[in-house]
Amino acid sequence: MFYRQNECCDWLREYKTRHRVGIQIRRTVESISRRFFTEVLGDSFAEIESLGMPEHFCEDELLFILNSDKRKSLTLKYYAKKILYFLRQQNILRSLKTFMEQPADQQSSLEGAVLVDQYCNPLADVTLNSISAQLDEIAEKVKKMLRIKNPSHPSLRIAQDCSVVQDFELQRQVVCALNSVLYEQLQYKGNEFDYYNPLNSYIHQVLLRRTGIPISLSVLYINLTRKLGVQLEPVNFPNHFLLRWCQKPKGEGNEKSYQLLRDSLDLYLTINPDNVQYLLLQARLYFHLGIWPEKVLDILQHIQALDPSQHGAVGYLVQHTLEHIQHKKHPATPEVKKRSAPEHLEVQYSVGLIMKHKRSGYNCVIYGWDPKCTMSQEWITTMRVHQLSNGANQPFYNVLVQDGTCRYAAQENLEPHSAPLEIGHPEVGRYFSEFAATYYFANDELQTRYPEDVVETLGTVQELYHRLTPGDANPDRASAADQNNHRAAPV
Incomplete structure (x- = not known):
């Protein structure tokens, strides 16, 4: 991808550069966890750019980290993913600036839609070629329908040179066939019930879900008609986005949560x-x-x-x-919670344990706890905490839930999961370094805040899941337990 076949290259030098880049990237990723555990990441990723290393080597090392053993190095993967997200976004912004500098009549609405999609979903496999190929497949379905009704239709002979069909009736046949394929055969529709869902604006999601909003569906429609020889123009109508059928060739018209807001502002201010x-x-x-x-x-x-x-x-x-x-x-010293403290004696569970909520039934992993509920009185009233047996006067736990949410659960509502499983939450790597078959192993930052929890978790796991009887020994499991006990010894 990055080397020309007919060009000589010093492969030993390239290998050494790749090796050096790998070491520097890994060191940087490892340092980010220590410095930004309690803060929102912002300019820290600029360090990667400032290293001045070949971009494809940086991305290669980050992908190498992400594709390693899925149950280990979770914290490293968590920050590697965020850095990769940042680097790709910066690269896409440069492409978008180049795109905006082109004359309006040379700007493709499809390319613009793909760039916006790529910026908001930098880790997704979205390319202009892949999107164009999907549009070609839809265009072929339209041509198949046209061929049945009019075997000599000029749109059947139009290549990718954007030739325009001149006859009004022939254009009407294209529009009717396209409407039939899009809205009857493929069931494309506007999202009336969840209009502001960001997925409605990403061109690859519109093609996948066959659902969109006026502007995204218009981008799809206008590029399909262009492939079939019919010219449409966008109309910036107040509070709406429309397409106008041009019966004669004319020039084309001009025209995610806090992360979504940041992305929207960055895109708008680029323009x-x-x-x-x-x-x-x-x-x-x-x-x-x-x-x-x-x-x-x-x-x-x-x-x-x-x-x-x-x-x-x-x-x-x-x-x-x-x-x-x-x-x-001069950052503040992190709060340290020791289980042995007198005020913490009622805390039964520890960070890393995989739990099940008795009432709601969700699966989760503990990443923090308080000896008493620390939420506001308004929250306590809204969540009806007073209806619990022990009310707010009991330990509460911060948990990452399987559905991607973070919750604050009362001790009486939680119980250890009978069959522990991985929790598919995007923030797992922020707090844990490894999934060890029946629990999560806290990373260094979480251990700093709960220094006695690792040993407690290992003891609980051993008691709940790893009891070995003389006739039912599992050497592999015992070996894993010994390894984890060894890792926990210095704590």
Whole structure:
């Protein structure tokens, strides 16, 4: 992919570079967990870019980390995935800037849709070629229908040169056949019930789910008609997005949660970099999330240069951003919870145990606990905690749930899972380094906060799942248990 066949290459030098890049990337990934365990990641990934290493080698090492033993090095994989997400997004932004610099009549709506899709889903396998191939398959279905009704239809002979069918009736036959294939045969439809679902805007998801919103379906439709020789134009109608059937050839018209908001702002400001209101919104977003303070200062300086009347809002954010930068230089010492402390004697369970909720039935893994409920009175009332046998005056546990949510569960509602299984939660790697068949092994950062829980978890697991009788010994399981006990010894 990255080397020309007819070009000489010093493969030994390339190998050494790849090896050096691998070491540097792994060191950087390992250091991120220690520094950002309790913070939202922001500018830390810039370190990877600043290393100045070949991009494909960086990605190769990150993918190597992600594709290793799926049950181990979970924390390393967690941050490797986030870094890969960041690096690909930066690369896609550069492509989007190049795309926006092209003359409007040379910009493909499909390419633009793919770039937006790639930016919002940088880890997905979305390419312009794969999307175009799927559109070609739909176009072939339309041609098959046209062939039945009109074997001599000119659209059957149109290649990819975007020739336009001149006859009005022949164009109408294309539109009717396309409508029949899209809406009757393939059942494409608008998402009336979940309009603001971001999946409606990603072109690869529109093709997969056959569901979208006016603008994404219009992008699909306008590129299909172009392949079939019929010209349509986008119309930016108030509160709607429409397509106009052009009966004569004309020029084409101009035209995710906090992560979704960040992505939307980044995309918008790539296209309109001097919009003061959106710049201010981006600065406030980064400020309130406590991330990328240096970037906030750059944005605020740009706003001040564009619109001096924003001095009040800019001054406030500058002052508090500088305070945040100073605070980052002297981070607070993490809270440590020891099970042996008198106030923690009622805590029965420990981090890493896989549990089942008695009432709701969900499976989860514990990643934190409090001796008493620490939520607000409003939350306690809303969640009807007072109806529990022990109310709020009992240990509560932070758990990662199989469905991808994070919950705060009362001790009386939890019980150890009878048949432990992996928890498919995206944040597992933030807290755990390995899935050890019946429990999760806490990573260094989590062990720092719960220093006595690893031994407690191992004891509980041994008692619940690994009791070995003389006639039912399992050497492999015993070996794994011995290894884990050995790992826990220094704690």
